[in-house]
Amino acid sequence: MGLISLLWGILAMAWMVIALVPIISLSNWLLIPFAAIGAVIGAIGVLFTRSERNGRAKAGLVLNGIVIVVAIARLGLTGTGGLL
Template sequence: MGLISILWGIVAMVWMVLALIPLVGITNWLLIPFAAIGAIVAAIGMAVTSAGKRGRAKTGLVLNCVVIVVATWRLGLGGGLI
């Protein structure tokens, strides 16, 4: 679960960088739920693994939360359209 959440977070991060381009920002409406699913997978991964092996899941959770925050900020900056 941890590895899946990291890979999900990396894909979301690349998508976020592309969505920072003007006129492509509308894709943030799809990016936020995508990253939220990655954060949920990471949270499940943290719940089912032992205390010593939660590093990957924590990293995936942080990546996805950063993407959600930046994408939300970008939507607010562009008025939700651009």
């Protein structure tokens, strides 16, 4: 679970960088649920993995959380995700 969440977070982070381009910013609406799924996978990994082996799950949870916050802030700046 931890590795899946980490890879999901890396993919979401790459997608977030692309979504910062003004014309492509509408993809933030799809990015938020995508990162939320990765965060849920990371939370499950943290819950069901021993504390000394859940570093990847925590990293995935943090990456997906950062992506969610940045995507919501980006949508907040533009209202509906339009051109900024």
